[in-house]
Amino acid sequence: MTYIIKKLFQIIPVLFIISFVVFIFVNVSGDPVVLMLPEDASNEEIKAMQESLGLDKPVIVQYGLFLSNVMKGQFGQSFVYKQEALPIVLERLPATFELMIAAIIISILISIPLGVLSAIKRNTFIDLFISGTSVLGKAMPNFWLGLMLMLVFSVYLQILPVSSRGSLLHLVLPAITTGTAMAAELTRMLRSQMLDVLHQDYMRTARSKGLSHFSVVYKHGLRNSLLPVITLIALNISTLVGGALVTEVVFAWPGIGQLVISAVHARDMAVVQACIFVIAIFVIGANFLADILYRVVDPRIKYR
Incomplete structure (x- = not known):
């Protein structure tokens, strides 16, 4: 509990620094x-x-x-929307949260089976294929991937909506677009961690006890490989936010990303300031949550 309280107090100077940086950028912008x-x-x-x-x-x-x-909580009045900036941002926040959580879930669902399979099938064609696909997934720009997915699944196959927000089907393409790069990075990280874990003594002990291959790999191996993965997810939250900004514009998703882009173009600085602060608090909160998850995943970790 003491560690958590200290981490909460460390957030305060970070927010002060962010406020100063935002103020300086607003002043130099005109x-x-x-x-x-x-x-x-x-x-x-x-x-x-x-x-x-x-x-x-x-x-x-x-x-x-x-x-x-x-x-x-006052960032000034938007001269475009003729109202306080913070409520405008908070109104768009659920859409952005929905997109980012869906992107994280998709990246985890893709990376865990592929990362584990790649480690188990090391130096085989399957491993080379998964590794090559991971590099390709990391290299593809969000806007290009989004347009290609839209072209294939919305225009040619006509099985998914083109844009906007509505049902779960509207969420599929934006979430895949946002989560692909993270899935690629998590797959490579998980493969590396699993290769280290698979040769540990406790893994050989688990096999000698007659446990099934699935239990050895996923119950013992995967759990001990998750700590770096949690760290990577937390560190990539800011990157994920940047990807969401692009994705929201491509798919006309009514979130903070689309709002901040339009506010920058209109130089609506009150809205820009509110967006930056809300995004900063979200990123800081995600990293704080990752610190807590370490103990949940591995009870041996002690906070000092």
Whole structure:
């Protein structure tokens, strides 16, 4: 419990750093007042708007005001949607969570059997085929894979919806597109870990007890190979978020990714700030959850 409390306190300075970085990027991106007012606005109108937003104050004072508002959950008003930015982002959050969780599940369902099979069939044609496919899966860009899947399954075969969000069928292609790269990396990692585990003494002991091959491999071998896999999933959450941004645009998925892309194009900085903070908190939370899962997978681990 002490370890968990310490980890929670470590999140606070990380959020402060993120808030500073976001503030700096917003300030160097240009004056938002120019975008909020019409092109024929007078200098007096621009100055009045700057004063109302606190943009006429020194930078350090502006950061203090920004930090104070962030702690209250206030990121400002979107000049595109004419409402507070955070509710707009939170409204899109379930769609992004749905896509990312589905992508993680698909990547696990693909990588575990392929990684184990590749390790068991080491240096055979099956191993070479799985390894080559993993390299190919990691190398394919998300937008290209999404378009190809859309072309095959939606246009030619007409068995899956093209885009948008609705039933579970709408989720299949975006989830596969987002999870393919992670599945490829997890397969290679799991193969490497299983090759180390299969030759351990406790594995030979399990075989000598007369346990079935399935029980030896999956109950004893796989469980002891999962810790690096959990670490890799946690570290790839940020990459998964980046992939989801592209996927949401390709499939018109109404999540945070599509929102942040449109906000960047419109320079709606209030929405961009809220999106970055929500994504940062999600990534930090995922890594925190991975630390807890270590103990669940391997009770021998002691937190100090």
